[in-house]
Amino acid sequence: MSLSIGSASVTNLYSEHQRWLKGWIQRRVGCSDEAADLAQDTFIRVIQRQRKEADFTIGYPRTYLRTVAHGLLIDHFRRRKVEQAYLEALQQLPHEVVIDLQEREIILETLQRLDKMLDALPPPVRETFLLSRVDGLTYQQIAVQIGVSERTVKRYMQQAYVQCLALML
């Protein structure tokens, strides 16, 4: 079965598969509202892609929807993880003030973006990058700490920067 996606058939796709997709997502996130949002986002992605590519066709609608939804779920879970770690970090801080919701959103978004980029890095490169940019160690200090030469530290940093920038372009 092959489905060519025009605006009319997105409506078809939606009416035929929305309930199923929401159910599939709900079994994974546990919450009906979240599942409905994520299903919605999945269809939005499909429409966006169809707008970009004129001859966009889908072979197996459900397989396709599941793949797109899976990507969104990964981001969704990452967000939760990051949020959880963020809240724990906040509680460890010495003093209390107020962060308004908007600030919180900005911080969380930034954390999520960085977290996603860091995932793409090989572990030693990631560790080096964090020691440098979060802990503020010099390359020389990092070399001592992880037991490699300073040249290797530089090579790791170079790789980390190139990969992060590539993901941001």
Place this chain on the structure above:
Amino acid sequence: MSRSDALTKNQRVLLEEAAEWLLKLDEAPLSHVDQENLHRWRRQSPEHERIWQTACALNRDLSLLPSGIAKPVLQRPRHSRRTLLKCVVGAGLALPIGWFAVDKKTFAQYRTATGERLELTLSDGTKMTLNTATAIDTEPGRQIRLYTGEVFIRTGTADRTLSVITAQGTVQAVKSDFTVRCLPQETRISVIQGSVKAGPRRLTTEQTRWVSRGETCDFTENAIGLIHPLPTNRVAWLRDQLIAEEMPLRELVEELNRYRRGIIHCEETIGDLKVSGVFQLNNPDQALEVLAQLLNLKLTHYTDYWVLLKAA
């Protein structure tokens, strides 16, 4: 899902070059020669500049987060994507009742570094220019919170009041052009068009005062200072200029310090020398050299950051 394979060969080369610059910046502040080289590199093509802006965005993201938060979050143990999926399924999230935080300006929505300037247009048409080392947040109801630095605001034509909140109080404006600056214990207002209302935090509404076009005043949290005519050079920074008219050297150096990373110090004995001239704020080091020549002073660089001006 790396996108690096979708890059063109040219982009890849540029990314590697940009990364080289970032490595250099990590190791030490750029020398003057390197700063020039970097500028030249950026000017080579729009793609060079775009990639550099991306690098700046990465640096901004990294410096936006205080390490107290970034460290535990980003350095937490990582799992493969599959385990990530498994272990979070069904995990609820409890929001703590109290919020805990850090210096607000670190998290401000819009910030400029020393020597930077930023122009913004808000959705209601309000135009803003953030001067050097400034941090602001925009809040619902046309409120702007100024944490530090200086901002120029052109409110646009809407009839609704726009408020700027500082540590000392609130400045309210309708259809006006004005600047608000944070001084150590005071807020300074300078009005270019229209008029604005100065409202120190501890005064009642009846005690607020209007400051009109061509006027300036400073207020603390419980008093409004005298209203003076606006010196013409007050908003020259919008054109990247510092205009001195018979300005004591001490004050001029203090102004230049706002725009330059590091410390410029002038010897006590020459602090009262009067200076007149126009200096470019986008190149404070050059301004310093011009200044030294003008007054026949000696300029000593202890480091790139620390400069001493003394009698020759």
